[in-house]
Amino acid sequence: MRTRFGAAAFAIWMLSTPAPAGGHHSASAEFDATKRIKITGALSKLNWLNPHIIFYIDVTGDGGKVANWSWELPSPNQLMRAGWTRTSMKLGDMVTVEGIHARDGSNHGMAMTVTLVSTGKQLFAGKAEEP
Amino acid sequence: MRGRRTVIAALTTLLVSGSAGAQWLNQPSPGIPRLPDGKPNLSAPVTRTADGRPDLSGIWSAGTLDYYMDLAKGLKPADVQLTPWAAAVRKQRMDRDHIDDPYAFCLPLGVPRINFRSEFKIVQTPSLTLLLYETYVGMMFRQVFTDGRALPKASDSEPTWLGYSVGRWDGDTFVVETTGLRDGGWLSTRETYPHSDALHVTERFRRTDFGNMELAVTINDPKAFLKPWTNTVAMRLQPDTELLEAFCDNQLAITQHFRDDPPPPEPPSPRD
Numbered sequence: 001m002r003t004r005f006g007a008a009a010f011a012i013w014m015l016s017t018p019a020p021a022g023g024h025h026s027a028s029a030e031f032d033a034t035k036r037i038k039i040t041g042a043l044s045k046l047n048w049l050n051p052h053i054i055f056y057i058d059v060t061g062d063g064g065k066v067a068n069w070s071w072e073l074p075s076p077n078q079l080m081r082a083g084w085t086r087t088s089m090k091l092g093d094m095v096t097v098e099g100i101h102a103r104d105g106s107n108h109g110m111a112m113t114v115t116l117v118s119t120g121k122q123l124f125a126g127k128a129e130e131p
Numbered sequence: 132m133r134g135r136r137t138v139i140a141a142l143t144t145l146l147v148s149g150s151a152g153a154q155w156l157n158q159p160s161p162g163i164p165r166l167p168d169g170k171p172n173l174s175a176p177v178t179r180t181a182d183g184r185p186d187l188s189g190i191w192s193a194g195t196l197d198y199y200m201d202l203a204k205g206l207k208p209a210d211v212q213l214t215p216w217a218a219a220v221r222k223q224r225m226d227r228d229h230i231d232d233p234y235a236f237c238l239p240l241g242v243p244r245i246n247f248r249s250e251f252k253i254v255q256t257p258s259l260t261l262l263l264y265e266t267y268v269g270m271m272f273r274q275v276f277t278d279g280r281a282l283p284k285a286s287d288s289e290p291t292w293l294g295y296s297v298g299r300w301d302g303d304t305f306v307v308e309t310t311g312l313r314d315g316g317w318l319s320t321r322e323t324y325p326h327s328d329a330l331h332v333t334e335r336f337r338r339t340d341f342g343n344m345e346l347a348v349t350i351n352d353p354k355a356f357l358k359p360w361t362n363t364v365a366m367r368l369q370p371d372t373e374l375l376e377a378f379c380d381n382q383l384a385i386t387q388h389f390r391d392d393p394p395p396p397e398p399p400s401p402r403d
Binding site: 028030047075077080103108 | 228235372389390
């Protein structure tokens with residue numbers, strides 16, 4: 001995929017895919033699709049707001065130093081229509097996030113997958129299970 | 132009737148109990164035709180308003196982003212030929228990898244792109260039809276006047292994101308004409324087709340049964356395209372749900388990571 005319209009830009013626009021990708025703009029203004037990140041941390045804050053949800057995780061590194069990372073998800077409206085809610089992920093939950101890094105190099109990225117460590121369940125992908 | 136009511140009541144309880152915190156996402160739509168199991172009968176005939184017109188009311192969605200990405204999807208390249216001005220603007224947008232799309236900066240999608248991003252509700256009255264849009268950068272509305280007024284002259288009206296719209300009935304088709312749109316809007320997100328302030332959009336809404344509606348969009352913009360072109364999109368009713376609030380609350384936290392290389396200004400369309 002070496003077209004102008006890069007794979008990540010396409011991914012962020014794709015709302016019908018099961019992955020929690022999708023957004024209201026081209027990813028390339030903000031993210032570098034070549035910089036993939038996989039990181040695990042505890043949910044410290046969840047801003048369940050438009051146009052993109054942002055959640056924050058505390059990531060404990062070597063030597064016990066904690067870094068806070070922020071991650072974007074699609075519009076909450078899209079996820080709510082698929083059955084997900086702001087309680088699908090709770091403060092303190094350990095989650096593994098795979099995504100792409102912000103171009104500015106800060107601890108920020110676009111989440112492509114979010115997995116709950118305790119159960120292995122993938123969050124915000126496809127339809128939520130009926131409660 | 133009692134049996135049907137019981138089914139609907141049970142369905143209501145089921146849906147409402149499973150939707151805590153989800154506003155009215157699973158709110159059963161009142162007064163719509165239903166099958167014996169309580170599900171909406173999407174192939175029922177179109178209902179009519181008191182004045183005998185097809186009732187277009189309801190929440191609608193294309194159910195795909197294909198036409199948001201490319202309004203000309205499925206058309207032949209020969210049908211959608213850009214003028215030199217439009218081709219230059221399109222090239223700049225593509226070269227900059229779409230980062231200048233106004234929607235990324237919480238600005239409106241414009242007409243007709245706004246029809247194909249997310250759900251919208253039609254509210255129909257004899258003299259005015261409202262289009263209520265749930266876009267993720269803000270809830271927006273268009274007013275389509277059917278009280279006989281004419282579209283404003285370009286010289287008398289300030290160009291806007293959503294333009295000025297009047298409607299009329301052509302048989303069972305609701306025909307909406309829109310002008311007064313801002314120069315340099317985006318018709319297609321991925322394909323980045325620009326339009327000019329001369330754009331005249333015609334939208335023809337034809338509800339074919341209870342659950343389906345054809346929306347034929349004609350783009351007539353002599354400054355941007357060598358000839359008018361039309362595409363038809365199948366819209367689907369979204370029953371038993373509601374629009375959600377949407378504003379740009381998180382935008383500041385997003386844009387602080389945006390690339391800091393402002394674009395050269397796009398050239399304005401040719402003056403008359």
